[in-house]
Amino acid sequence: MIINKETISQLASQGKRLDGRGLLDYRDPIKVDLNISWTAEGSAKVQIGNTVVMAGVKMAIEKPYNDTPDEGGISVNAELLPLSSPEYEPGPPGIKAVELARVTDRGIRESKAIDVKKLCITPGEKAWFVTIDLITINDSGNLFDACALAALAALKSAQFPKVDPATGAIDYHTKTGEKLPLLKEPVVVTVYKINGSFMVDPNHEEEGAYDARLSVASDERGIISALQKGGAEPLSLEEISQMVDIALDKAKFLRKVLNSELNMRD
Amino acid sequence: MAYTKRVDGRKFDELRPIEAKAGVIPNADGSAYFKQGNTIAYAAVYGPREMFPKFKQNPKKGILRCFYSMMPFSGSGERIRPGGNRRSQEISMVMMNALDSMVDLSAFPNAVVDIFVDLPQTDAGTRCVAICAAGIALADAGIPMKDIISSVAVGQVDGTVVADLNYNEEAYPAIVSDIPVAMTHNGKQITLLQMDGEISKADLMKALEMAKIATEKIYELQKKALKEKFTQE
Numbered sequence: 123m124i125i126n127k128e129t130i131s132q133l134a135s136q137g138k139r140l141d142g143r144g145l146l147d148y149r150d151p152i153k154v155d156l157n158i159s160w161t162a163e164g165s166a167k168v169q170i171g172n173t174v175v176m177a178g179v180k181m182a183i184e185k186p187y188n189d190t191p192d193e194g195g196i197s198v199n200a201e202l203l204p205l206s207s208p209e210y211e212p213g214p215p216g217i218k219a220v221e222l223a224r225v226t227d228r229g230i231r232e233s234k235a236i237d238v239k240k241l242c243i244t245p246g247e248k249a250w251f252v253t254i255d256l257i258t259i260n261d262s263g264n265l266f267d268a269c270a271l272a273a274l275a276a277l278k279s280a281q282f283p284k285v286d287p288a289t290g291a292i293d294y295h296t297k298t299g300e301k302l303p304l305l306k307e308p309v310v311v312t313v314y315k316i317n318g319s320f321m322v323d324p325n326h327e328e329e330g331a332y333d334a335r336l337s338v339a340s341d342e343r344g345i346i347s348a349l350q351k352g353g354a355e356p357l358s359l360e361e362i363s364q365m366v367d368i369a370l371d372k373a374k375f376l377r378k379v380l381n382s383e384l385n386m387r388d
Numbered sequence: 389m390a391y392t393k394r395v396d397g398r399k400f401d402e403l404r405p406i407e408a409k410a411g412v413i414p415n416a417d418g419s420a421y422f423k424q425g426n427t428i429a430y431a432a433v434y435g436p437r438e439m440f441p442k443f444k445q446n447p448k449k450g451i452l453r454c455f456y457s458m459m460p461f462s463g464s465g466e467r468i469r470p471g472g473n474r475r476s477q478e479i480s481m482v483m484m485n486a487l488d489s490m491v492d493l494s495a496f497p498n499a500v501v502d503i504f505v506d507l508p509q510t511d512a513g514t515r516c517v518a519i520c521a522a523g524i525a526l527a528d529a530g531i532p533m534k535d536i537i538s539s540v541a542v543g544q545v546d547g548t549v550v551a552d553l554n555y556n557e558e559a560y561p562a563i564v565s566d567i568p569v570a571m572t573h574n575g576k577q578i579t580l581l582q583m584d585g586e587i588s589k590a591d592l593m594k595a596l597e598m599a600k601i602a603t604e605k606i607y608e609l610q611k612k613a614l615k616e617k618f619t620q621e
Contacts, residue, residue, distance in 0.1 A: 159509040160426055162461035172414050176508060178461025201470055204455065205432040205504035207415050212455050212504075214471060253467050255460040257506070259430060260413045294465050 130331040134316040141325065146368060148323040148375070149173075154271070154383035156279040163297070164280025168272040170323060172262035174206075177272035178255045179280040179302075183292065186242060186249045194241025194249035198227035198256065200269065206258035225350045226256060226270050229308040229339030233347030236277070237303035248290075250282070252302065263325040266337045266350075270310035271376060277302055278384070306341040309376045310348075311369040313338070315357065320365060322372055336362065338369035342377060346370075391546035395556045401598055403540070403552045403605060408520070408613035410528045418529025420613065422521035425554055426511035431521035433529040436499035444500075450493030454484040455504045456518050462507050464555060479515045486519050486539065486570040486580035492532040501531055512555045512566075513541045519570050519580065524610050528617065537579060538603035538610060539570035542595040544587050549594045551602045567592070569599040573607045576600060 130140065137145055149171025159165040164179035186193055200223035204210045215223075230236065241250040254276060256269045284296040314321045314332040324332065334353035340346050346366070351357065357365070394400065404425030413419035416432035423429075439445045456479040460470050483505070493501060503525065505518040519539035526533060542551050546562035558566055565585030571578055578596075587595070 159428075159459070159461055160511075161464050161509045165461060165508070174413075176459070178459060178508070180461050180467035182466060199460065199470065201460075203457075203504065203506055204434075204502070205413065205416070205430060205506050208434050208437070253460070255467070255470070257459055257508070260415050262415065292466075 127331040130328055131317040134319040134321060137319065139321070140327065145319055145321045146372065148372070149325070152379045152383070154275050154380055156275060156384065161294070162276070163283055164276045164278070164302070166272050166275035166279060167259075168268050168275065170264060170268050171325065172260055173264055173268050174259040175265065175268045175272050176257040176259060177269065177276035178257070179276045180253045180255070181280070181283060182251050182253070183243065183248050183285070183290070184251045185247060186245070191246040192242045193238040194251055195238060196227070196231060196236055196252045196254065198223045198230070198254045198273065200226070200256040202258050202261065207261040210261070221350070221352075222265055222269055223256065225266060225310065225337050225339070225348060226254070226273050228348035229270055229310050230273065230277070233306045233308040233339065233341050233345070235304060235306040235308050235341070237305050240303040252280075261326070263329045264312065264323045266310050266312045267323065267376070270308070270339065271380060274307055274309060275380060275384070277304055307377065308339045308341050308347050309373045309380070310337055310339045311372040311376065312336065313365040313368050315353070315355065315361065315365070320368055322368065336365045336369070338366055338373070340370055340373045344370050391548040391560070391562070394550065395560070396554060400548060400550045401601065403602060404554065406606065406609050408524060408609045410524050410613045410617035416525070416529070418525045418527070418531070420521045420524035420528060422517050422524065424513060424517050424520070424552070426509060427507065427513050427517045428509050429505050429507050429514070429517045429521040431503060431505045431518070431525040433501060433503050433525045433531065435501035435529075436493065436496040439498060439500035445498040447497050448494070450496035450499040450501055452484060452488050452491050452493065453500060453502050454480045454487065454522070455502065456480045456483055456515070457505070458507045458510060458514065462510050464510065479518070482580055482582065483515060483519055483522065487522060487526065487537055489579060490533050490535045490537055490572060491526065492534060495532065512553055512558050513568070515539070516541050516568050516570070520606055520610060524613055527614055535572040535574045536607060536610060537570050537572060538606040539568065539580060540599055540602040540606060541566055541568045542599045542602065543567050543585065544591050544595060549591055549598060551598050567595055567599075569596065569603070571599060571603040573604070
């Protein structure tokens with residue numbers, strides 16, 4: 123079904139959406155499943171409406187960077203699998219995957235969500251490095267919010283693997299029960315501007331109709347740790363102020379959903 | 389020292405627990421989830437759709453392509469670098485060969501049918517699980533097929549022929565052989581056969597007989613998954 127961009131745009135200006143949601147409503151259901159991969163140190167699957175993504179955490183011991191000898195590190199990678207949408211093709215990550223990974227990365231890194239000093243084992247020699255891989259299973263829109271939520275859930279579930287004290291080798295088959303030093307819980311809310319109206323959680327068709335978007339990563343105190351404006355249209359200061367307000371409010375909602383999902387599954 | 393008791397307590401011809409579902413990826417034309425023991429595969433079929441680049445089009449019939457990939461966190465050791473490697477290329481190729489002869493794309497000249505299989509966690513038998521998932525996804529997509537393909541690994545652990553080896557059996561400290569097999573349901577034709585390790589001819593034939601029975605059990609589960617999807621709709 124090809125839905126006219128004009129229709130979405132006109133409806134938005136009247137505060138309406140094709141699927142009957144309010145402009146600031148997320149889709150149902152929002153589901154979070156932890157430990158969906160026994161081979162990962164931590165993992166989660168997040169579903170928002172028809173969008174399904176996975177995040178997997180792997181840990182390795184490496185030499186710290188020269189300028190931060192007493193710190194471990196994190197990195198985020200995103201794969202837009204051709205399995206997840208007819209629009210994606212096999213091959214190296216394109217700009218969409220790179221942006222997704224980098225926005226998720228900044229949300230976590232800049233909020234200092236992980237205490238990287240605690241990841242250090244021997245300064246200048248050994249530290250834990252954490253890689254978060256984001257994977258799309260079905261892309262029906264709003265990957266920024268879904269991936270950040272999956273990344274946070276996977277980090278919350280992650281456990282260090284056992285290290286042989288004699289050889290220093292990692293036994294990936296044995297988890298220690300020791301959790302990552304998580305200081306903050308950043309979530310991302312992306313606010314879309316379509317024909318003068320603001321909207322969250324667009325589906326695939328709505329994503330094809332926006333004029334501008336703003337992704338806002340914020341922690342539980344409401345402190346912003348990453349911003350990313352997208353789209354060709356400019357935004358005024360007034361609009362940015364409104365969009366950030368929406369994002370901070372919706373972040374509370376997402377955090378509440380995440381925590382109740384995690385408690386329910388404990 | 390004979391192998392008299394399997395490491396996970398299964399009977400010699402017993403498969404690991406299997407869970408199969410059809411239609412799990414709404415964007416795809418056909419899709420499946422297949423879990424066998426601790427190995428999980430998602431498969432999605434897209435097509436028939438126009439083949440790009442155009443010079444690869446076949447004006448006589450459609451082309452089948454397979455893309456097998458392990459997710460970066462799905463290996464039992466370190467993170468796997470995304471982007472494919474020689475192993476995933478080879479598996480994609482043998483999967484394609486396993487499925488191609490049973491898929492009839494003569495009605496779709498210049499088109500392509502793509503099968504993507506991605507695994508979030510693995511514990512041996514990944515190519516077989518991938519083929520089982522692909523078989524369901526192809527049927528779910530309504531791609532014309534002469535027969536459905538089911539796949540299982542059989543082999544020999546320290547002199548004993550077994551079905552569906554897990555990682556601990558593949559790594560068993562004795563002579564082990566691992567034989568991934570794919571078989572058609574009606575014709576009992578073999579469309580995938582590989583092996584590594586060591587085995588006598590007598591044990592090989594015994595193992596292949598075991599594969600025949602094992603793939604039949606898998607076929608029933610594939611069929612059940614498809615039925616469940618279409619009776620639900």
